[in-house]
Amino acid sequence: MLRYDVNCLPPQPTQTVTTLLLIAAAFLGGALNSLAGGGTLVTFPALLFAGLNPIDANASSVGALAVLFIISIYGGYFGGGIGFLMLAAFTLFGMRDINAMNGLKMALVGVMTITAIIAFMVANVVRWPETLPMFASSAVGSYMAAHWAQRLDQRLIKGFVIVLGAALTIYFAWRGV
Numbered sequence: 488m489l490r491y492d493v494n495c496l497p498p499q500p501t502q503t504v505t506t507l508l509l510i511a512a513a514f515l516g517g518a519l520n521s522l523a524g525g526g527t528l529v530t531f532p533a534l535l536f537a538g539l540n541p542i543d544a545n546a547s548s549v550g551a552l553a554v555l556f557i558i559s560i561y562g563g564y565f566g567g568g569i570g571f572l573m574l575a576a577f578t579l580f581g582m583r584d585i586n587a588m589n590g591l592k593m594a595l596v597g598v599m600t601i602t603a604i605i606a607f608m609v610a611n612v613v614r615w616p617e618t619l620p621m622f623a624s625s626a627v628g629s630y631m632a633a634h635w636a637q638r639l640d641q642r643l644i645k646g647f648v649i650v651l652g653a654a655l656t657i658y659f660a661w662r663g664v
Contacts, residue, residue, distance in 0.1 A: 508533055509530075510620050512529050514627060515529050516628065517628030519570075519632070525651060526625065528651075530548040530621060537617055542612055546612040547613050549607060550618045573588075577591065586641075
């Protein structure tokens with residue numbers, strides 16, 4: 488007769504699978520950051536899945552996406568969605584060219600991210616074994632997406648950003664993250 492222990496936790500993913508997931512999430516996160524922002528909305532949950540606590544996951548996510556980002560008070564503490572918020576604000580200010588908006592966003596977020604990375608390193612909350620492979624993958628994703636974005640219809644990019652942002656916001660609200 489088989490017996491099941493209801494107190495058993497589901498098996499944790501192997502380290503190789505976890506690392507591959509983190510690399511894939513960082514690639515997508517880097518690509519999203521190049522297109523419009525929101526990369527931490529992908530890397531943060533991947534780090535939670537890998538077993539990091541929310542504070543370490545946030546710090547490691549910011550560090551992994553540091554290729555293009557440098558965060559400040561809001562962005563550094565709650566990095567997810569800062570790019571979306573900036574793009575929305577730029578639209579309210581009358582900007583319409585997504586490539587020009589991304590350039591300005593990247594410069595502003597760049598200043599913010601350096602501040603956050605320094606603070607997280609001083610606080611010793613960056614989990615380097617998870618962060619370093621993601622750092623390299625996000626660099627590749629960022630470069631490739633920036634190259635592709637110049638060839639894509641801006642309406643397609645804007646639509647993708649809106650759908651992804653709305654879906655992830657609903658998911659995080661539902662999960663209480």
